Each structure stands twice: as C-alpha cells, then as structure tokens.
Amino acid sequence: MKNGFLILDFGSQVTMLIARRLRDLGYYSEIRPFDLSLEKIKEFNPAGIILSGGPNSVYDSASPSRDVNELLQMAPVLGICYGMQLLAHQLGGKVEKGSTREYGLTEIEWHADLHKEYKMSWPRQHRIWMSHGDVVTQIPSQTKELLRTGKHIAGFAGDRVMGLQYHPEVSHSEYGTEFLRFFAEWCGAEANWQHEQVLHAAEKYVRTTVGDKDHVLCALSGGVDSSVVATLLTKILGADRVHCVFVNNGLLRLNEFDTVMQAYKTLGLNVIGVDAEETFLTALKGLSDPEKKRKKIGELFIQIFEETIKKQLSSYQDKIKFLAQGTLYPDVIESVSSSGGSVTIKSHHNVGGLPEKMNLKLVEPVRNLFKDEVRRLGEDLGLPHEFISRHPFPGPGLAIRVLGEVTKEKLDVMRKADDIYIKALRRENLYEKIWQAFCVLLPVQTVGVQGDGRTYENVLALRAVTSVDGMTADWYDFETKFLKSISNEITNQVRGVNRVVYDITSKPPATIEWE
Template sequence: MTSSVRTDSHETVLILDFGSQYSHSIARRLRECKVHSIVLPFDRSLEEIKSIQPKGIILSGGPGSVYEHSAPHTWKQIFELGIPILGICYGLQEIAYQLGGQVARGTKYEYGHAMLTVIEQSDLFRDVPSTFTVWMSHGDLVTELPPSTVPIAKTDNCSFAAIYMKPYLYGLQFHPEVTHTEFGLQILRNFVVHICHCRCDWTMEDFSENAIASIRQRVGSAKVIGAVSGGVDSTVAAVLTSRAIGNQFEAVLVDNGLLRKDEASQVIHRLRDTCGVQLRYVDAASRFLQLLQGVVDPEEKRKVIGKTFVEVFEKEAKSSDASFLLQGTLYPDVIESSSHLGPSVTIKTHHNVGGLPEKMNLKLLEPLRDLFKDEVRELGTLLGIPEESIYRHPFPGPGLAIRIIGQVDEQRLEILRHADSIYIEELKRANLYRCISQAFAVLLPVKAVGVMGDSRSYEDVIALRAVETVDYMTARWYSIPSSVLERVSSRIVNEVNGVNRVVYDITSKPPATIEWE
C-alpha cells in the first residue's frame, strides 16, 4: 500500500512490508524524525522501487519463515543498489537468507522484553547505552551469518540480535519501532540521519498541503458526502476536505442508535456550530437496531453495521448527487483488517474497512488512512480544530454494539450509556481524561449475585477499560487510582438500574486488543 500523499521535493525512505503488525509503526517513527516514508508490499517490482529513488530501505518484520516454500521474499537485486538497508526481525532473516546465511526455528518462541548488549559500536547504535531493553517477537533465528557480516549486538537467547555488513547493510532481530524498546526511536533516527544521510525536513504542514492537493486532484468537480461521527478522525477528515473543496463537501451524521449519552446533539454542536462544517442529521436508529436483533458474533455485528452504514449513506448521497464517500479511516484500522499475504494477519474487521460490501455505488475518500491517532491530533491542531474535538477519546464506528458483549437491544444500550457516562464524568472530575488515551465501559454477557438493600440481587456486570498508547498498535492498561475506581464503581452500582458488579480490565495490547470485540 502506498502513502496517500507523496512529494518529490522530499527525500524518501522506503519500507517493504512483509506482514508485520508494526510495519506502519516504522513509518510513524520515521515521521517523528521528519523523514518522508512510503510503505509498499514486499513484492512490488524492482522498477517501482528504483523509481522512488529511496535514500534507504527498511525490511519489516512478518509472521512467515524465510525457509518455507511459500515465504515472502523481496528482490535480491535491492542489495546491489548501493542503498542503505535495515532489516527488522523477519527483515534481518531475509537479509541472511538472501545473502548466504542460515535461518532456523529457535528452541522456543521469544516474545517480550530482552536485555540487549552492544558488542561492537556502529552508527546504528550511536548515542545509545551499551545495554538496554528491547522488544522481541520471533520464533526463528539466524544461525549462521552471511559472508563478511559481523554481529554488533546480542541477547541471552540471540547471538545475532544485530548485524552489520559493510558499507550499508544492517539487521535487527528486535523491534525498534515499538514503544517497548528503549532507544528504539534513536536507533531509527541513527539509520536515517547517520547512515541514509536524510535532511529530516518533512512535517505535518507538508502532509496537510499535499493531502489538500491530493483531494482536489482526485475529486475534481465531483461532490463528496462525509461520514462523520464527531470523533477526532472524522472531524479532522471533514475539516480537511472542507478546506480542499469547499461547498462540494457535505458532512452527514447518521445516528445508528448505538451512540453514547447525548452524543448526537454534542456532535451537531461541535461540527456545525464550532467547526463550521455543513452537516445533515439522519436518524436511522430503528433500522440498525432491527437488523442487529439476534446478532451476537462481533464480526457479524461489524459487517451488519458496516453494510447498513454504507446503504444509508448511498441513499443520502443520491439526494446530494455525491460521487465520493469520505471516511476517517486511520492506519490501525487498515492494518488490523488486512491479512497475509496481503500482508498482515487479520485481527478483526473494522466497519469502515473490511466491513464494507464488495460493490459500492460510492468511491471511498480516505485522506487519513496513512496516519496514526497522535498524527491526526497534530493535524487537527494545525487546522485550528478546538481541543475538545481533538482530544475526545476514540469511539469505534460500530459504537456501543461492540461494547455490549452479546445481544444488543435498547434496554442494554441504556444500561451501558448510563454506566459509561458516569465513568467518563468521574475521569474528567479527577483530571485523568487527558492522561488516558481511551477509556470506556463494557456490558458483559453474564450476571452476578449480589446483595442490595438486604436482598439478593442477580444483575449485570460492567467492565471498565482504560489504556495509554501513542500509536494504538500497542497499549498499556492505565493505573487509575483506587479512590477513583471506588467512586466510579459506587456510582454505577447505585445509579444504574440492573448492575450490581463492576470490574476493571488490566490487560495490555498485545495480547488483548483495546476494544473487547
């Protein structure tokens, strides 16, 4: 997949994607270094790779094994281009395999933190300590290095945790792109600055200018109808598109009956009154809830909601003669909905990616699909969008349907709306809302025995979730003070009819996802 915005005036580092869940985290890290990057599938033609004229190439990780018959491989000729190359995890093994080394299954799968020891200094490890913690995620190991290659770092379980071949070839068995690796950003900065010699002059202003130009070029004189929810993604996408094509764009808010408490009125106020976006409100709640009757599988929920969502928009688009549907799709949506070999393993279908029907009457416009959440917020600030919208916690397209585990109906929706409202209200009161990346309540498909008013109760259970993250590809559960959790729990049990127990989710991503469904 290529970047949606590209400018030839900036130097580019090319990332060849072998199916890692973290491939675009590499691109995001390079942007922090102010380096323009493009992500392409591993099997793009050698001619296309050359035409980009990259200053450097990064080979991503991936779920495959290089020695398997069906393993993905890039062109061996890229190692003869005289361009600096960095292989990460599978990328390191690809370098070894292609250039005469040996790769084999390890005695155990290594996942999690490991202590790295630098055994030979190089430009890649400039300004990092001799020992530090890295993040491992691999089952295979390089057992024999290619000729003229030397190890430059090791761990207790990996003799070739980092390698170097003069004058431009490097490999890492660990993942510098994830936040779990100490000094990971410095290592990537060393690669693009001291090895690729990039100028590091690409900024979000460049993205904004080129995104606006790209929208204008693609849309031409056609009209665009915008899928907006009031979240930062759709808000930024709407304002960006409005800046690009003016009155050719109209935003539409579809109330699917799965919104949070008072959300529709709040969204209308923010977008129409504060941001000045043309907005049409469509009440389709009864249609969505009717189609969700009896649906309990989360993937089926997403597909039902996604299909209905597009059908409603197609109907609205006909009345406005629109040719394009705007969506605030981000890269975490895309990568979690992809599948190997195309290229990453499917985790879940996102309503605005894999949940779309195969045939649509509208062409998709997704100007943010190469960005991560923090980058979208940076872009929103650049566009002058108020902080209330920019720092609003993410809310999934399928809404409360995937925060109700099991059957979705109006009664269960009302229980969850009330509990979630109390939770968010107390987080804001404790000045924790901006410290947390995403917080929400979940209604579980179980009941618990309790004692309320000296009588036995048998009521629903609410789970609370709060995480902190930068890129939403990995996340840590947030340690909310016990006094706040106690206040939230007490209020929910006393104020929400039908709930007698509250639990707190302390699972990070991975192994969990942020949402429960």
C-alpha cells in the same frame, strides 16, 4: 534528492510503528507491500529501505520473498526480525528453526568494536522486545555480528546492510528510537519532515483525487477522524460540494447525536442528520459474533448513505462521485496488512472498499496518518480543543462494547454507566491524561446484595489506556480511591449493574477494544 524511507511490509502487526517512529524523528516514510515493483521503488527514490517483520519462515517456499540484492543496489537496507532473516537467507547466511520461541523483553549486548566504531549513543547492554521462532545461526560472509542475546545472534551489519532480530519500533524496546535515528543518519537521510507538511500532503491528495466539479459524500461518526476529514474537505472544496451525513445508529453515547449535530453546524459543515436507530437495532437482533456485528453495521451504513442520496440529495446524485471516510493507519493494519501476510485482528467497518453497486469512489485523506497526527491536523484546521481532544470512538459504536447480542435495554445501561465514568474522569482532571476510556457490558450476571435484597445483574468492565498512536497501549494505573468511588457511583445509579471490574491488560497481548 532522496525521499525518506520506504518500508516494505512482510506482514508484521507493528509495521506501521516503524513509519510512525521515523516520522516523529522528522524522516518521511511510507509503507508499501513487500512485492512493490522495482520501478515504483526507483520512482520513490528512498534514502533507505526497511524490510519489516512477519509471521512466516524464510525457508518455507510459500513465504513472502523478493531479491534483496536488487534493493541494495538502490539504497541501504535494514531488515527487522523476518526482514533480517530474509537478508541472512539470501546473502549467504543461515536461518534455522529455534528450539524455543523468544517472545517479550530480552537483554541484548552490542558488539564492543562496532558499538564504538558506529559511535552509538546508547549503552551496550539494555532490554528490547523480541518476537520470533526462527534464528540466524550464521551471518552473511561480508557482514559482522552487531549484537546478540545470551543465546542467539541478534544483529549483523555490513556495507549498506543491517539486520536486527528485535523490534526497535515498539515502545518496549529501550533505545529503539535512538537506533532508528542512527540508521537514518547512517543512510545520510535529512530530517526534513514536519507536521505542517501533513496538511499540505492532505490537501494535495484531495485536489488530485477529487475532480474540479465532483461532489463528496462525507460519512460522519461524531469522532475526531471523520470530523477532521469533513472540515478538511469543506475547506478545500467548499461546503456546497461536501455533503456530510451523520447517522444516529442507536449506538452512540448519551445525548451524543444532538450535541454533535450542533457542533457540526457551528463548524460550518453542510450536514444532514439521519435517525436510523430502529433500522440498526432490528438488523443487529440475534447477532452476537463481533465480526458479524461489525460487518452488518458497515453494510447498513452504506445502505443509509444510498437512501440519503436518493431521498435528501437527489439533486446532487449525478455529481456525488466520492465517499469520504476517516480511516486511519491503525484501522488498516488491524483489518488487513498491506502485504496480505498478517493476520486480521478485527474488521473495521470503514476499511475494505465499497460495494460496486454504490458506484462511488473512496477518498480517505487521513488513511496514512496516526491518531495524534490527525489531532494536529485538526488543530491546524482550527477545530476547537474540546473536539480534538475527544477519546477515540469506534465506528460500530457501543455495539462492540456490549458483548454478545445488542439490545436497546443493554445500550441504555451502557450509556448511563459510560456517562458517569467520563464525567468522573473530567472531574478529576484525568480525561486528557488517558488515550481512551470506556465501559464494556459483559454477557455475565452475578449475584449481588443491593438495598438488603438479592440481585442477579450484569458485570460492567472499565477500560482506560495510555498510548501515543493506538498501535500499542498500557492500562492506566488509577488510584484505588478513584476506582472505589466510580464503582460505587455506577452500582448506585445504574440499574442493571451490580459488579464493576477494571481491565489491567496492555496491548499487546489484548486489543484496546474488547471486540
């Protein structure tokens, strides 16, 4: 029986979205490096193979490449953007550098005959998302032109092969999901992947990764991901083998440490609370570069876990073999591509392995899942809705929402403003309509007038986005009345802020977090 879709990653920042869309349609999919061995591909036994986009040019000798004819012998192949160009380049077509870069929304038109022959359900003309500099100027001889823009060939099709210049996986592309469903059906794949199987797959991963007598140290952040992981591990291995550690790094939201600790105990987790606020703030003193802050926080977490094992878990020291983390797919793709070809957007402190001296292996049960899949997994595990529905909170916490150097004074300002903002969203029944909302304290001071006096204080930015998986996002269009109200609340109640601005940038081109 065929096993869904294998996506070979050539370095696109949105490769993960291909897997996400296919899973939503009920087709199991996995992402692997572009140079995955033929033996591993045969072992996977895919119904179809998809070659992702990427930042390179196929005619450059250093660009990632592999023999596409070998792939075509195993399954139908779809090439997207760079993947299409690779197919054209190797199958007898021609790829050249474009006179201009084509980026953003573009109108396309499908070839009338093929549109009818393939019984495509969408209009022949519609808008899609392009992002490329090279163009296919000649398609392979055994294929037919499938679609084009006003300027260029935008797709071709032949026996067991298709190529698209645009990205059907991104939400900006109209009928992109419909095309992926069409391709899956064209491959003869069965839509038999349901979200209930996520729990089964996670359980199987844990049981095959962690030995029968091994214990696990579980790093808790207070967020959805690590909480789901801790609950999953506890259910499978038992509370006596899962030792959870929740660190107060001084970078949490208002009263969060005490509130979340109580929630964890209610969930039946075996949890130890560690107060390390002074340690983290001292180490962050003088650091303003976001990458240095992230890396320093990651290093300190490892240090704290080591100390906790020695001091509070000494009787289990020889039994603890694994460190569990709530790493997600978006964390991985933003930190490092599975192909090694994409640009690192930002480092995530929980991605990239562990120092050898810690002598622990990683167990990451939700590493291949998106946020909404993790939420559904949490529901299946019985976590309360108020916990599952919490907005994402970054591992480095408020350190990456205080731009520049982090100090306790700045953090206190942030905590007060954030508390006002989130309470207002809940009061207006907006919280669950928004994927993520938070404040950002800018390293900018401006002149203001408060209490008939001149002030020279901080600028606070508000951020709120809607999204499905965090890979792409749009800013939330608040009513002016709400923005006016929240601005007044913050400037009146939070000493140190005299100006509030709202971020109206989508992802891309921005990321959701500012650092």
